[in-house]
Amino acid sequence: MLIPRTIFMFVAALSLPATSNAAFKCESADGKVMFTDQPCPSNHKSESISIKKKEKSTYTSLPSNCSSDEVAEKVSIGMAEAKAYDACGYPDDINRTQTAYGVQEQWVYGTFPRSAYVYIEDGVVTSIQD
Structure with a gap:
């Protein structure tokens, strides 16, 4: 029967936790x-x-102009996100982590095993790993 199945699905949907x-x-x-x-x-x-949600990057997907070896030379801790983008271009990949404290981005330049990583929080470079 269609009606009991519909009622069951409705009740099941109500029991699911709400996302927030x-x-x-x-x-x-x-x-x-x-x-x-x-x-x-x-x-x-x-x-x-x-929890503040950060909008996805507004930068266009242009190729990077930094090799993994050049990132540490062109980007520095404390640099604004826009300046890092100007220095090295669009990264090969962006990984985002959302926590109770905000959103952290990891910009990846190069491919494994020759990758360099730029970490950005609140629009500022906080760490560089090469």
């Missing part, structure tokens, strides 16, 4: 802190945290 950008900072009585997407246990101090 909410996060919680939970602190236990002994001072241990954890971050979670679920509400804190009742015996923990709780703080709601909003």
Whole structure:
């Protein structure tokens, strides 16, 4: 029968957890802190945290003009993201990590095993790995 199956699917859909950008900072009585997407246990101090979503890069997909050996020469820690892009062009790959603290990007120049990595947080180069 179609109606019981439809009702079952509707009830099943209602039981699925809703997705959200909410996060919680939970602190236990002994001072241990954890971050979670679920509400804190009742015996923990709780703080709601909003997660900022960063828009994807607006740079065009032009080939990079840096080899993996040149990245450390042309890009420096503290450099603005736009300046790093001007210095080395569009990376061969961009990996994004979203945490409770924000979004970190890893720009990859070159291919393994000859890759160089530029790490960017809040629009600023924070680390370079070659």
